[in-house]
Amino acid sequence: xxxxxxxxxxxxxxxxxxxxxxxxxxxxxxxxxxxxxxxxxxxxxxxxxxxxxxxxxxxxxxxxxxxxxxxxxxxxxxxxxxxxxxxxxxxxxxxxxxxxxxxxxxxxxxxxxxxxxxxxxxxxxxxxxxxxxxxxxxxxxxxxxxxxxxxxxxxxxxxxxxxxxxxxxxxxxxxxxxxxxxxxxxxxxxxxxxxxxxxxxxxx
Amino acid sequence: xxxxxxxxxxxxxxxxxxxxxxxxxxxxxxxxxxxxxxxxxxxxxxxxxxxxxxxxxxxxxxxxxxxxxxxxxxxxxxxxxxxxxxxxxxxxxxxxxxxxxxxxxxxxxxxxxxxxxxxxxxxxxxxxxxxxxxxxxxxxxxxxxxxxxxxxxxxxxxxxxxxxxxxxxxxxxxxxxxxxxxxxxxxxxxxxxxxxxxxxxxxxxxxxxxxxxxxxxxxxxxxxxxxxxxxxxxxxxxxxxxxxxxxxxxxxxxxxxxxxxxxxxxxxxxxxxxxxxxxxxxxxxxxxxxxxxxxxxxxxxxxxxxxxxxxxxxxxxxxxxxxxxxxxxxxxxxxxxxxxxxxxxxxx
Numbered sequence: 001x002x003x004x005x006x007x008x009x010x011x012x013x014x015x016x017x018x019x020x021x022x023x024x025x026x027x028x029x030x031x032x033x034x035x036x037x038x039x040x041x042x043x044x045x046x047x048x049x050x051x052x053x054x055x056x057x058x059x060x061x062x063x064x065x066x067x068x069x070x071x072x073x074x075x076x077x078x079x080x081x082x083x084x085x086x087x088x089x090x091x092x093x094x095x096x097x098x099x100x101x102x103x104x105x106x107x108x109x110x111x112x113x114x115x116x117x118x119x120x121x122x123x124x125x126x127x128x129x130x131x132x133x134x135x136x137x138x139x140x141x142x143x144x145x146x147x148x149x150x151x152x153x154x155x156x157x158x159x160x161x162x163x164x165x166x167x168x169x170x171x172x173x174x175x176x177x178x179x180x181x182x183x184x185x186x187x188x189x190x191x192x193x194x195x196x197x198x199x200x201x202x203x204x
Numbered sequence: 205x206x207x208x209x210x211x212x213x214x215x216x217x218x219x220x221x222x223x224x225x226x227x228x229x230x231x232x233x234x235x236x237x238x239x240x241x242x243x244x245x246x247x248x249x250x251x252x253x254x255x256x257x258x259x260x261x262x263x264x265x266x267x268x269x270x271x272x273x274x275x276x277x278x279x280x281x282x283x284x285x286x287x288x289x290x291x292x293x294x295x296x297x298x299x300x301x302x303x304x305x306x307x308x309x310x311x312x313x314x315x316x317x318x319x320x321x322x323x324x325x326x327x328x329x330x331x332x333x334x335x336x337x338x339x340x341x342x343x344x345x346x347x348x349x350x351x352x353x354x355x356x357x358x359x360x361x362x363x364x365x366x367x368x369x370x371x372x373x374x375x376x377x378x379x380x381x382x383x384x385x386x387x388x389x390x391x392x393x394x395x396x397x398x399x400x401x402x403x404x405x406x407x408x409x410x411x412x413x414x415x416x417x418x419x420x421x422x423x424x425x426x427x428x429x430x431x432x433x434x435x436x437x438x439x440x441x442x443x444x445x446x447x448x449x450x451x452x453x454x455x456x457x458x459x460x461x462x463x464x465x466x467x468x469x470x471x472x473x474x475x476x477x478x479x480x481x482x483x484x485x486x487x488x489x490x491x492x493x494x495x496x497x498x499x500x501x502x503x504x505x506x507x508x509x510x511x512x513x514x515x516x517x518x519x520x521x522x523x524x525x526x527x528x529x530x531x532x533x534x535x536x537x538x539x540x541x542x543x544x545x546x547x548x549x550x551x552x
Contacts, residue, residue: 011217013394016471039475046471189376189517193457193537 007044008036008063015040016047019068023051033066041066095132097198098124099191100140105204120204121150125157133194135186137167145171146179154182165190210320212275212283213393215312216349228483246362247298252442253367254294254429257360265362269294271432272308272353276389276507277406280320284327284352285410290432290508291354292335296417297430297511298367300360302335307342310351324352335412366420366428368443375426375541376520377451380416380532381408381510383436383501384464386474391467401463409508415530416511423515423523431509434480437502437549439512441484444549453502453539453551455494460501468497476505489545491552502551510534514541 005022007015015035022031031053035041041057041064048055053068104113105120121143124131134157136144143150144166158164164183171177171185195201239249246265247257255269271291275283288305295302307328311321321344332339337356388405391397397405413430420428429439436458444451467473480503490499515523520537527535542550 012474013390013472017394037475039473039478042478043471043473046469046473050470189537189540190454193454197456 004032004034004065006034007040008034010035010040012039012043016043019044019047029070031068033068034063035066036063038064040064094130094199095197096127096130097133097135097194097201098127098131099201099203100134100136100143101138101203103139103142117204118150122153125160128160128162131157131162132198133163133165134183135165135167135191135194136183137170137191139170139174141166141170141174142176144180144183145176146181148181151181158182165194167191210280210316211278212280212320212350213278213389215316216274228479246365247367251367251369254297255300255356255358257298257300257362257365259362263361265360265365267295267298267300267302267358267360268356270308270353270355272310272351273507274349274351276385276409277392277402279406280323281327281330282406282410284324284329285331286327286406286508287324287352288328288331288354289410289412291356292331292337293413293430293432293508293511295356295358296413297428298360299364299417299421299425299428300358302337302356302358304340304357305332305337306340306355307344308351308353308355309342309344310347310349311344312348312350313346316350320350328352328354331410331412335414366425368427368429368439369447370427371443371447371449371451371514371541372426372516373449373541373543374517375514376517376537377440377453377539377541378513378515378520378524378527378535379431379436379458379510379538380413380513380527380535381411381431381506382459382461382534383431383504383506383509384461385409385507385509386435386476386505387464387467387472387501388461389507390472390474391463394472396467396472397463401461405461411508413511416513416527416532416535419523419526419530419532420511420513420515422526423519425513425515427514429512431506431512433476433505433507434484435477435503435505436509436512437488437551438480438484440549441487443512443514444487444547446547448546450542450545450547451539451549452542453549455498455502455551457536458498458502458538459534459536460498464501464504465497468500473500474505477503480505487547488549488551491550494551499551 007018019033033044044066045055048068052071054071056067058065104110105116106113142148154164165186166180166183168185168187244259246259247253255267257265257267259265277283292302385405392402427443431439477500524535524537
């Protein structure tokens with residue numbers, strides 16, 4: 001039988017501080033905590049998860065018992081691990097925004113330019129994880145629409161977490177607004193705020 | 205006990221605006237009460253705006269508000285400054301000019317030296333002077349826990365009242381201070397915040413919304429409120445409910461204390477955050493990409509937070525630039541008013 005760490009009657013942040021003290025001093029494999037309010041319960045759960053403990057919660061009347069078990073001694077893998085990995089914000093990673101303003105790369109020969117641009121999009125994944133947002137404007141929006149061989153390439157980038165945006169006004173101008181296959185429709189305000197947020201903006 | 209070593213936050217249960225009564229509770233207490241009717245009461249309890257407004261003549265209306273709370277920082281002088289800035293803010297958020305103030309004090313004189321009270325009021329006075337406000341009196345009671353604040357009266361032209369209502373599709377939303385003071389206060393209480401952060405957040409909380417309000421006067425602002433105890437999304441919900449419009453928030457654009465994000469992960473979250481979420485969460489749709497800790501910050505109860513301003517899109521960038529030019533560096537467009545979904549907030 002595990003002894004409960006009794007944190008009833010405590011207001012935030014005290015229960016979390018008590019749990020922290022016990023973990024630091026005794027490094028227990030299992031720790032059971034009793035609290036008597038919802039906020040304390042949520043906070044203790046957060047703290048356990050932050051310390052890589054697996055958590056189960058039991059409601060007893062108006063009180064809560066939270067049991068934390070050190071994740072490395074639990075047999076089953078942490079269910080939420082992939083979900084949290086996706087949600088994890090980009091701490092410390094540079095944000096590069098790439099603007100694709102045409103369906104053709106450079107001037108000279110359009111056939112060559114088309115091929116180069118497609119090759120560019122295909123190779124862009126090498127920029128991960130810094131590649132943060134890909135914005136298509138003017139004729140560039142055609143890459144996001146039905147019929148473009150770039151669609152699966154962009155879908156793959158989107159699945160990896162790259163944000164893909166296509167200019168709504170441009171899609172409408174080329175009459176392909178209803179043909180968009182990948183990414184989200186954007187506007188000039190979003191594009192400008194994206195430029196402010198990004199650490200660097202590359203325009204092709 | 206002397207001024208030098210007292211830690212005010214250790215003497216109270218709640219911290220700052222995080223100590224506010226849960227919003228649903230207040231609604232329950234007021235529900236069904238017979239409120240006096242007066243045709244000169246332009247903004248009253250029913251609208252639940254930042255301050256009440258009463259018309260005295262065709263040109264002048266009174267703006268009245270009161271705010272007080274337990275300490276959220278340890279230093280008495282700073283606490284006085286923050287409590288005063290917070291109380292004055294409601295008048296600025298209505299577009300008014302504060303003129304007079306009265307102290308409201310609850311003081312534990314059996315356990316705390318009276319010099320602490322003197323220092324708190326001195327801090328409050330410094331902000332009243334900065335605001336051009338004169339102290340006309342006050343009221344002090346003996347209590348087991350310290351609380352301080354102001355009742356403030358100001359002027360406004362009856363035709364130029366800025367309420368929370370009147371959002372229009374295409375408006376941009378601008379905020380003027382970073383979010384996270386509720387969580388930072390909790391970390392201060394836990395002894396986990398370092399002095400440089402405490403100084404930074406204390407300065408932000410003690411900063412009057414006066415400059416922001418003066419800048420705002422020269423733009424076609426449609427609606428305004430100040431962000432305090434109900435948190436950014438709680439106050440935004442008050443603007444959106446029954447507005448006939450929706451709001452889209454781009455969470456990455458919302459200025460936040462990065463340390464507060466870390467502490468949210470650790471569970472250093474005031475109960476007020478959870479209260480705000482359970483009261484107003486039903487109006488908000490979070491995109492699955494918005495991390496939990498960002499959601500927490502968006503509901504975090506703020507002490508003396510910034511203004512939340514709705515302005516037509518074609519003036520929004522100019523307003524942000526004008527705010528920055530007045531030293532409000534953090535001013536940022538954080539979202540827009542959209543036609544749909546009606547009466548809802550979408551956070552991306």
